[in-house]
Amino acid sequence: MAAAQGHLSDGPDDAGEEDSPSVFRQAVAGLQGVRLRPEIELDATPPPQRLAPYSYALEAAVVVDDEELADGRLILLHDPAGHEAWGGTFRLVTLVHADLEPEMAADPLLPEVCWSWLTGALEARRVPYAAPSGTVTRASSHYFGGLQEREPSTRIEIRASWSPAPGKPGAAGAQSVPDTAAHLSAWCDLLCQIAGLPPGGTPDAGIVTLPQRRGPHSR
Numbered sequence: 001m002a003a004a005q006g007h008l009s010d011g012p013d014d015a016g017e018e019d020s021p022s023v024f025r026q027a028v029a030g031l032q033g034v035r036l037r038p039e040i041e042l043d044a045t046p047p048p049q050r051l052a053p054y055s056y057a058l059e060a061a062v063v064v065d066d067e068e069l070a071d072g073r074l075i076l077l078h079d080p081a082g083h084e085a086w087g088g089t090f091r092l093v094t095l096v097h098a099d100l101e102p103e104m105a106a107d108p109l110l111p112e113v114c115w116s117w118l119t120g121a122l123e124a125r126r127v128p129y130a131a132p133s134g135t136v137t138r139a140s141s142h143y144f145g146g147l148q149e150r151e152p153s154t155r156i157e158i159r160a161s162w163s164p165a166p167g168k169p170g171a172a173g174a175q176s177v178p179d180t181a182a183h184l185s186a187w188c189d190l191l192c193q194i195a196g197l198p199p200g201g202t203p204d205a206g207i208v209t210l211p212q213r214r215g216p217h218s219r
Contacts, residue, residue, distance in 0.1 A: 023177050024054045024078040027090065030180035031058065031076070039064055039197060040188055045073070052077035052091070060188065062098075062195040070195035072096035072158075074187050076180065086163045087131050090178050094187060097157040098194045100138075105154035111136035114194065118160055121189040127164070127182045134160030156194065 036042060039062050047057035055078070061071040075093040082089050104110070114136045122129050137157045143150040164178035193199075 020054055021078070021080055023080075023089075024056075026177045027076060027078065027180045028056045030177065031056070031184050034181050034184050034188075036185075036188055037192060037197075039195075040191065042188075047075055051075070051093070052079045052083075054078040054080075058184070060191060062191050062197065064195075064197070069197070070096065070098035070191050072187075072191055074184065085131070088163050088166065090164050091161055092164055092183055092187075093161040095157070095159050096191060096194060097155055098196075100154050100156050105138050105140065105156065110138060110156070114156060114158055115160075117190050117193045118158060121186040121193065122162070122183070124189065125182050125186040127179065127186050129162045129164055129183075132160065132162040134158065158190075158194070 040060055041063055042058060042060045045057050045059040047055035056076045058074045059071070060074070062069045073095045077091040077093060079086070079089055079091075083091065107113075115134070118134070119132065135158075137159070138154060139157075140152060140154045142152045164180065164183050166176040166178060
């Protein structure tokens with residue numbers, strides 16, 4: 001399995017700058033060196049502005065035989081002053097999407113199933129978290145005119161955020177750092193699940209996945 005460390009060390013952000021809080025730098029460092037499935041391509045990307053005083057972002061894709069089956073973005077936010085809605089000083093935000101077979105996307109229980117993939121991935125990794133929220137959206141596309149030869153497609157999208165629980169207390173007066181490595185691993189499990197890959201490298205071998213659309217995807 002590939003390690004994320006080689007991708008993150010040269011990320012286009014200032015997470016390692018001296019003026020950023022030590023607890024935030026440690027949280028970002030926790031994202032480095034995570035062992036990933038070989039199908040996952042992971043890179044740092046510029047984080048959105050104004051969401052929090054400090055932020056760090058990753059983008060990933062699940063690629064099999066040069067076909068992109070799912071992709072997403074994971075953002076780590078930190079506000080040293082704390083945030084009432086977060087219930088702490090850290091928050092993780094994600095956007096994940098993939099194309100599905102139309103008959104599978106028609107399942108009325110699909111939104112609930114997709115949401116359970118996120119919470120299930122965190123629980124399978126035994127990652128403590130709080131205040132989860134988000135949406136699951138599915139959209140169908142039908143093509144006409146010059147595009148009528150394309151098959152109809154259905155896209156599923158998960159937008160979510162949750163607060164990572166603080167890690168073990170540090171030295172006297174030091175803030176505890178959440179286990180961001182475990183959260184990243186759980187998030188990658190979610191990506192593989194929505195991509196339709198069979199379970200592999202996760203503690204819970206009983207996870208159910210949906211068949212994945214296998215047409216070519218532009219990246």
